[in-house]
Amino acid sequence: MSIRVLVVDDSSFFRRRLTEILAADPELLVIGTANNGKEAVEKAAELKPDVITMDVEMPVMDGIQAVREILKTQRVPILMFSSLTHAGAKATLDALDAGAVDFLPKKFEDIARDKGEAIEVLRQRVKAVARRRLFVRPATTATPPPVRPAPSALARTPLARAELLRSTERTEPVEAVSSANFRPSGKQYKLVAIGTSTGGPVALQTIITALPANFPLPIVLVQHMPAAFTGAFASRLNSLAKIEVKEAADGDILRPGVAYLAPGGKQMLVEGSDSQAKLRIKDDDSPRITFKPSVDITFGTAAKVFSDKVLAIVLTGMGSDGRDGCRLLKQFGSKIWSQDEASCVVYGMPQAVTSAGLADAEVNLADVASRLVAEVGHG
Template identity: 50%
Template sequence: MPVKVLIVDDSSFFRHQIRAIIDAHPQLSVVGEASNGREAIDKTKQLKPDIITMDYEMPLMDGITSVRHIMNECPTPILMFSSLTLQGARVTLDALEAGAVDFLPKSYEKVSGSNSSLRQILVNKILTLARPVAKANARVPSTVEAPSASSRSKKKIYVQSFDLVMIGTSTGGPVALQKVLTQIPANFPAPILLIQHMPGTFTGAFAERLNGQCKISVKEAHDGDLLKPGTAYLAPGGQQMILSQKGKIRIMAGDERLNYKPSVDLTFGSAVKYYNRNTLAIVLTGMGADGREGARLLKQAGAVVWAQEGKTCVIDGMPSAIVKANLADEIIALQEISKRMIEVV
């Protein structure tokens, strides 16, 4: 049975273009359209789509308000379309916090192009986010966080000290990082490197938001930054973050052959030389397998690697890749990761 998609946008042109992309794929089907947030709520209840594509700037009711209502009344995975501006970044982060699972840049030129990479990205995201695991997580209110017996039973005792913590994530990462980092005390004794797949126009706004929410300091990383305990450094979108020496960050353009900018693999791998076994690397929710090869290098050096428990992920691709490669020292539910970080670091 095809994945049922509801398209929500006040632009009839954009709705038409998105419909054409979706209807051209044999595994997808448009079940309806809405031109404002209020109509989106009504049609979600009526049509019960598997996934919704949502604009944020609409008449009668904006996208963020609509997301909140939908997640409260009839939870459904929502893919937001966002402008690549500072304001667009802030609005998108609001939408993700309200319950949207992912976002895509909104471009009238790209969506109407005949050979657009956006078309394939859109299809892939819809197919992935509409899978049962995403839908199951979309239907669990963020305020309900039952403890995980499985993760409690797999705790280990580590003999080494941890001088560096690194966290890699993608889809679902902004909310997951918020849940983890807001529970970390200001006197946390190690620096934290954050690698989140995100456009360059978004990472500054995201770091600013986290810094306002957390007890530790959070900043977008800059070339030459010196690592300090109790500070988290967010890799800038569209660039690569590595360690050029112990305690010093280097930001660079990176190899065009790398699929991700920033790349979890690259940052993880760069820590091996300077921190080896005194590193704690954590892989959170996300599509794909970025982080697996970097984690493999870290494990060979004696470092510790954790993976987020699959049922607490929006998308279990990245953590699952770690687990399947037998690289995870612990598999931990999202709501328990901060507690474990405090215990071992």
């Protein structure tokens, strides 16, 4: 059964090009197009697509408002397309706050090393976010469905979205997922390391904004994100969080209560000793490294500096970046948490870690912050 896509963009050229790319995949079917946000809202209600691709800047109604309006009446994953500018970054982050699940740059060459790879990344991203909707769609039974929060709650805040996922989508219990059942291990830590990709901006905002101002450890954050976006994203997190959040700079000394976001297009390495650790930001043109920044690289270098004193968390994302870094952390004796499937936009990265037997716990997104505070508070 094909994944049904609604393409929304005010550029007729981009609509046509995107339609051609998606239609060439037998698993994808473009069922309609719209040239502004108002038309997108109408077409979404009429066609009930499995996924929507949405431009940010459009006449009549922009993509941000369109996302809000669509999510008031239906739960459909929306993938934003954005220009790689500071203004484009801010608008895209606003769209994610409104309820969009992920974004891609409008220039396809910015998402991969060559045109063919970029096209494949685009198709896979559309499929991944669409499958999220297929996963959460309730089964048809004779029993009336449970009462759920209004769909607009999904668009209000990342935390509301996570709570909604936790309360309505988990079909089978996962051991020790609930914060109420959580018992801290008593292990000592000196660093928290978090890696994520697709769906990560919302997940990170959910966690970071829930941490107290006196959080006792430094945090390194690796989010697959273009260079034009990481500065704006770090600034947004810093404005919302009680702890300090900054885009990491070369030579930064790791300080308690500060979260360091890896710059897009570069690699973030941890160097020094566990009592005086610092960050090294480097360009990396190695063809073997797909992601810049890479979770594996940051996690791997953290393992060498902090040994068994890292609590690493792998959140929602496509692919398996983070698995090899977690394997090295595990060999040194550090702890690994992975986000559970029910609360992921895309279960790829956490699944890779869990399937490799590296995860000490699977945690619902809505529970990560409270468990994190409880765990490191007993260090």
